[in-house]
Amino acid sequence: MSGGELDLSVKLGPVRLANPVMTASGTAGYGAEFSTILPLDRLGAHVVKSLASFAYPGNPPPRLAAIPTGMINSVGLPGPGVERWRREYLPGLLGLGVNFGVSIWGRSVEEFSAAAIGLGEALQQSAFCEINVSCPNSEANQALFSHDPGEAARVVAAVRAVTDSPLFVKLSPNTDRYLGVAAAAIAAGADGITAINTVFGQWVEGGSGALGRAGGGGVSGRGIHPIALRVVSELRAKFSDLPIVGVGGIATGRDALRMLQAGADAVQVGTATFVDPRRPYLVLLELEAELRRLGIHRLQELA
Numbered sequence: 001m002s003g004g005e006l007d008l009s010v011k012l013g014p015v016r017l018a019n020p021v022m023t024a025s026g027t028a029g030y031g032a033e034f035s036t037i038l039p040l041d042r043l044g045a046h047v048v049k050s051l052a053s054f055a056y057p058g059n060p061p062p063r064l065a066a067i068p069t070g071m072i073n074s075v076g077l078p079g080p081g082v083e084r085w086r087r088e089y090l091p092g093l094l095g096l097g098v099n100f101g102v103s104i105w106g107r108s109v110e111e112f113s114a115a116a117i118g119l120g121e122a123l124q125q126s127a128f129c130e131i132n133v134s135c136p137n138s139e140a141n142q143a144l145f146s147h148d149p150g151e152a153a154r155v156v157a158a159v160r161a162v163t164d165s166p167l168f169v170k171l172s173p174n175t176d177r178y179l180g181v182a183a184a185a186i187a188a189g190a191d192g193i194t195a196i197n198t199v200f201g202q203w204v205e206g207g208s209g210a211l212g213r214a215g216g217g218g219v220s221g222r223g224i225h226p227i228a229l230r231v232v233s234e235l236r237a238k239f240s241d242l243p244i245v246g247v248g249g250i251a252t253g254r255d256a257l258r259m260l261q262a263g264a265d266a267v268q269v270g271t272a273t274f275v276d277p278r279r280p281y282l283v284l285l286e287l288e289a290e291l292r293r294l295g296i297h298r299l300q301e302l303a
């Protein structure tokens with residue numbers, strides 16, 4: 001490779017990406033909706049909104065509020081369900097040659113495996129599958145799967161039983177057990193970890209809750225960047241070879257670089273996309289500039 005050329009390719013276990021910058025699930029559509037705004041096919045991967053085996057309306061509005069450090073949402077995983085998604089959204093991604101990741105959720109172990117089964121061939125066509133375990137477990141008093149190593153492992157094992165696709169488990173930062181959840185997920189067959197999902201929060205506007213359900217929701221954006229960096233640093237310290245995708249408050253190339261230096265192998269851009277929908281692509285360009293500034297030509301040199 002010649003002097004000034006950059007090789008940003010990354011390997012996350014079985015997953016190879018042309019570069020380490022992706023969209024974050026739930027922040028850039030179900031399919032190729034954003035393709036008129038940014039070149040989705042230039043990203044390392046475009047991760048689509050989490051899908052269930054069934055269509056789901058999500059939570060009642062209002063579901064989003066802008067806050068000084070980013071955003072709080074109680075969107076609640078609305079979606080068309082995997083079958084309609086395959087008919088209406090997948091063709092657009094395939095037609096544009098977008099390297100995409102899918103994301104699945106469920107309210108029981110069985111619903112997770114039903115989502116994976118329902119994706120069918122789309123799982124092979126995708127780069128990887130994220131398992132969004134930040135949802136209430138109907139079989140365990142609505143406790144989140146992501147807060148219990150044993151329950152998270154049951155989900156991973158059930159999904160692993162129905163697919164050979166690369167699996168990434170998305171961690172919740174809202175528990176002191178996240179390292180245990182990661183360990184259990186890997187032992188159950190996950191290939192890597194995505195960290196982090198949103199941080200539990202509350203917002204009050206005009207004397208009452210700003211969101212549909214009593215104001216509670218998930219905080220995202222700039223303010224959670226240090227929290228994401230900490231979770232990723234702890235994961236890297238504990239699991240030296242674990243493929244890690246870092247997400248949380250990344251809005252610039254410098255944020256992406258910081259996340260890679262904290263130990264992530266790749267990054268995702270979420271809430272920043274609501275401020276400027278081109279942000280994931282701009283983060284990639286800015287990251288390239290940061291690496292050139294440091295005289296780095298290959299991402300491996302950051303290690």
Ligand SMILES: Cc1cc2nc3c(=O)[nH]c(=O)nc-3n(C[C@H](O)[C@H](O)[C@H](O)COP(=O)(O)O)c2cc1C
Nearest residue numbers: 024025026050073132196197220221248249270271
């Ligand atoms: C409006 C909204 C919807 C989201 N939906 C999902 C989702 O469907 N699945 C998921 O795994 N994460 C979802 N997330 C979490 C993001 O993927 C990301 O983990 C989190 O927002 C932190 O990154 P950020 O600070 O860059 O937004 C959502 C976040 C937001 C703000």
